[in-house]
Amino acid sequence: MSKPVVAVVQPYSSGAMLAPLLRAAGLSPVAVMDCVGPALEPLRAAHVPENYDVVVNHHGDTAQTIATLGALNPTAVFTSVDMALHLTQELAEALTPDEANVPELIDARRHKYLMHQALAAAGLPIARQICTTDPAEVEDWIAREGLAGRDLVIKPSSSAGIVNVGRAPGGEGWREHFDAILGHYDKNGVLAEDVLVMEHLTGTEYAVDTVSHHGRHSITDIIRYDRAQYGDGIAVYNAVEWMPYAPDDAVLGPLMEYALAALDAVGLRQWAAHTEIMMTEDGPRLLEVNARLAGIGHPTLTEIGTGESQLTRTVDVCAGRGDQMPDGFTLKRKVLAVFVKAYTSGVVRNAEILDEARSLPSFHSTFRLVSTGDRVEASTDIHTSMTMGYITLAHESTEQLYADRDVIRKLEQQLIIDPEG
Secondary structure (H helix, E strand, O other), X not given: OOOOEEEEEOOOHHHHHHHHHHHHOOOEEEEEEEOXXXXXXXXXXXXXXXXXXXXXXXXXXXXXXXXXXXOOOEEEEEEOOHHHHHHHHHHHHHHOHHHOOOHHXXXXXXXXHHHHHHHHHOOOOOOOEEEEOOXXXXXXXXXXOOOOOOOEEEEEOOOOOOOOOEEEHHHOOHHHHHHHHOOOEOOOOOEOOOEEEEEOOOOEEEEEEEEEEOOEEEEEEEEEEEEEOOOOOOOEEEEEEEXXXXXXXXXXXHHHHHHHHHHHHOXXXXXXXXXXXXXXXXXXXXXXXXXXXXXXXXXXHHHHHXXXXXXXXXXXXXXXXXXXXXXXXXXXXXXXXXXXXXXOOEEEOOHHHHHHHHHOOOEEEEEOOOOOOOEEOOOOOHHHHOOOOEEEEXXXXXXXXXXXXXXXXXXXXXXXXXXXX
16 A cells, blocks of 8 residues: 555544544555454444455454554554454554554553552552452452441453443442452453452542653543442443643642553553543542543544544554654633433433523534433433433633533423333
């Protein structure tokens, strides 16, 4: 091929948005599809084969896939989903070794317990946790750490994001969560071979998004989550707010410093990462490093606020402009994504009430907003809180964003959801 070839392994979620940008930059996008890995059925709809100059299908023979992809002489190989990290690492080491992440720490970028241990080895504080297949070891750990009666979080060690993540209030019910995870496949087709149990961290949750090039990390955006606890679920999304790049800020400064140190600790030197951190009263504590782009929709919202995103900077790296990436970003407009919630399960009868939000001073757009006639579940956890869609607000004034958010909450309360269907 005459154009530089960029290979994206399993180009789902936000990764599916890269191909048109790569083509516009004079690059040749190639998709590598793993035909023997986890099914990833919920993500497959994002893949449009026509967007790629070549689609390489991996059928389990890594040497053959390296040979097939190598014949295209790629200049970059990276992934957009957690589950493809190992295959991507093998391909990158063989074909683009100068653009690969640290091979010895690949498991620390995928296995959540090993991830935290890598941070601890680098001198970063982490939450108390245990990873095991034996519930008796969890019992002993709870007693040893003085966590009896304390809230716990239970999750697969190698899940994607919040899939199968549960909470045990007061420590009650952790064993049921444990048994429901161990040895079972999640909705993406990933088998839980062990279970991670952690102390439940309290504070404000943030995410720091980056694109790295040869060990230098460029922060593309910082978001702050507004979540509400509901029952035993992890939490319900209320809103996500885009924060400024403020290294001197008493909260954001230490947050960014910790996030970049976490990337170093897990050997992430190249490509995108979405690092989730809880800012506790004792300082920042890692939730997880996701060695990939932030989820679908997120980069688009970042561009509303800053004019660029992980997508644009990933293209910059692929186009040979990685050395020109800035350390941070400028938040030109404040952005708030307000998640619509359902207070009961059933069929929505008057979703058009939400159209009134379009006249708000800060209204920008909607994403997968619920329609009349849709059957919905009550927003009791993160998964269900995302199914109603969200309304994006953008404005120079934070006060205006918050005022318009409050109007959306009032509209939300007027939704009629028929439990009988």
